[in-house]
Amino acid sequence: MxxxxxxxxxxxxxAVNLPGVVVALLLVxxxxxxxxxxxxxPTTEAEVLFLFSFIPARVFDPSWYGxxxxxxxxxxxxxxxxxxxHADWMHLIFNxxxxxxxxxxxxxxxxxxxxxxxxxxxxxxxxxxHFGVHPDSTVPMVGASxxxxxxxxxxxxxxxxxxxxxxxxxxxxxxxxxxYPAPSLAxxxxxxxxxxxLGVWFGLNLLFGIFGSNxxxxxxxxxxxxxxxxxxxxxxxxxxxxxxxx
Numbered sequence: 300m301x302x303x304x305x306x307x308x309x310x311x312x313x314a315v316n317l318p319g320v321v322v323a324l325l326l327v328x329x330x331x332x333x334x335x336x337x338x339x340x341p342t343t344e345a346e347v348l349f350l351f352s353f354i355p356a357r358v359f360d361p362s363w364y365g366x367x368x369x370x371x372x373x374x375x376x377x378x379x380x381x382x383x384x385h386a387d388w389m390h391l392i393f394n395x396x397x398x399x400x401x402x403x404x405x406x407x408x409x410x411x412x413x414x415x416x417x418x419x420x421x422x423x424x425x426x427x428x429h430f431g432v433h434p435d436s437t438v439p440m441v442g443a444s445x446x447x448x449x450x451x452x453x454x455x456x457x458x459x460x461x462x463x464x465x466x467x468x469x470x471x472x473x474x475x476x477x478x479y480p481a482p483s484l485a486x487x488x489x490x491x492x493x494x495x496x497l498g499v500w501f502g503l504n505l506l507f508g509i510f511g512s513n514x515x516x517x518x519x520x521x522x523x524x525x526x527x528x529x530x531x532x533x534x535x536x537x538x539x540x541x542x543x544x545x
Contacts, residue, residue, distance in 0.1 A: 317399055346368050355440075356434075358374050381422075385441055401451045404458060413541065421529075425526075449535075500529070
């Protein structure tokens with residue numbers, strides 16, 4: 300007796316092949332910017348900017364407490380909250396694309412909780428270095444670039460491991476592909492491809508620092524925040540990495 304062959308329908312790829320936590324963050328960024336752009340009046344929008352952006356001058360200068368919303372509380376939370384604001388849609392899209400590319404690899408490897416901690420640490424590291432270089436600056440800094448820089452550093456720690464090509468991760472879309480054991484930091488910085496990646500990245504940020512200028516220190520211009528986030532991501536990776544190292 301013959302058994303009819305049942306053809307299995309082809310497996311459909313998801314329309315958005317990103318970790319849920321990355322999608323959620325991008326949606327939050329977009330929603331916040333859309334509300335600022337289209338629903339808030341100029342006065343309220345300015346209050347939100349001053350309330351949550353990072354302004355180095357108000358960290359230790361008491362004269363700023365009464366001039367800006369948030370009083371002393373903003374001195375603390377703005378080290379992180381600035382990352383949820385963006386200068387314009389192009390700034391947000393640029394950061395979103397880089398987060399999708401590098402943040403996704405780290406999110407698949409770390410899982411949601413570790414990824415959020417890692418991202419927050421990168422953002423705080425960026426604002427700390429920016430403050431260290433410009434402690435008297437009154438220019439608001441906004442953008443998720445420091446967190447994205449941490450993602451880039453984290454990805455650099457494992458995407459080249461074992462002679463692998465970064466394209467291998469794109470070809471194998473399972474989360475397990477991102478769990479390849481990472482080399483130590485000392486071994487990673489001896490890899491020629493990692494050194495090339497680091498050199499190009501720091502060179503681009505040097506160019507941003509020399510030629511960039513704007514009334515708002517967006518993530519494309521606040522190069523100190525980029526470097527701060529990147530260094531934190533590079534050093535913190537081993538502490539949060541759930542995969543046993545080689």
